Amino acid sequence: MLDLQALTQAVGDLDEPTVLELVKNFMATHPGGEEAQQVVTACQKGMGIVGNLFEKNEYFVGDLIFAGEILTQTIDLLRPALAGAASQKVGTIIIGTVQGDLHDIGKNIFAGMAEAASFEVVDLGIDVKPEAFVEKIKEVKPQIVGLSGVLTLSLDSMRNIVNELTNAGLRERVKVIIGGNPVSEAACQQIGADAFTTNAAEGVKICQRWVK
Ligand code: B12
Structure with missing residues (x-):
């Protein structure tokens, strides 16, 4: 399992290379859906850090946009683990x-x-x-x-x-x-x-x- 705190911090720091490397390495371990959901939660916390820094005027709208792009890429990487087996619609x-x-x-x-x-x-x-x-x-x-x-x-x-x-x-x-x-x-x-x-x-x- 990847270091969730490090991931949260990297999202908060807008450190795109570290975020993507952590998530790619995680996906290489063929994780299950539950683990992938924990990674989503860690990213969500990182977005909370971004929001707080925006409120303190340390980040600006461009940083929010960049944070959004980082998270979209992350979710795209996680998608195979988040997706379950296809079955009849419920x-x-x-x-x-x-x-x-x-x-x-x-x-x-x-x-x-x-x-x-x-x-x-x-x-x-x-x-x-x-x-x-x-x-x-x-x-x-x-x-x-x-x-x-x-x-x-x-x-x-x-x-x-x-x-x-x-x-x-x-x-x-x-x-x-x-x-x-x-x-x-x-x-x-x-x-x-x-x-x-x-x-x-x-x-x-x-x-x-x-x-x-
Ligand atoms: C990224 C971001 C942006 C990006 C959005 C990109 C995009 N494509 O979405 C951009 C740059 C466009 C943006 C714009 C603005 N933003 Co903004 N943004 C954020 C930021 C940093 C992250 C939001 C996010 O994606 N969070 C991560 C996701 C995963 O969390 P989530 O949305 O809560 O979703 C989870 C759950 O809630 C749940 N969920 C969500 N929806 C649903 C629906 C259902 C049915 C269910 C079951 C579950 C569910 O599932 C998700 C995963 O668990 C937040 C800070 C924050 N703390 O949220 C500020 C924030 C939301 N933004 C804010 C502001 C002020 C703005 C702007 C007004 C800035 C400006 N001056 O222009 C504009 C508003 C534009 C508008 N009219 O909407 C404020 C809002 C303040 C307020 N109290 O209203 C925040 C809180 C930042 C702050 N602290 O000041 N923003």
């Missing part, structure tokens, strides 16, 4: 990053893991308006709707989306899970979602329980 999830929010790294990780767990995933992308969710739910009839957002303001968008689902008479037909850094038990209740998580692997487990 359910459908519509997912999107909510209106006003352009962050998609966490959404993409969750979408990838859900696909690996044999869910059909319909990804609406970023900055997704409530109407777009409503239209796609009518068309695809998923069991689950996943809302992703990293900005604090995204919690308002999530609430708007759940309200629109209620207005369209769709709320009782789907389970709603919210994910991303600012979600919490309190936010989940205010938004009217069924579950929340800041961990993609846990999110997949919740969805699996719902379709059993």
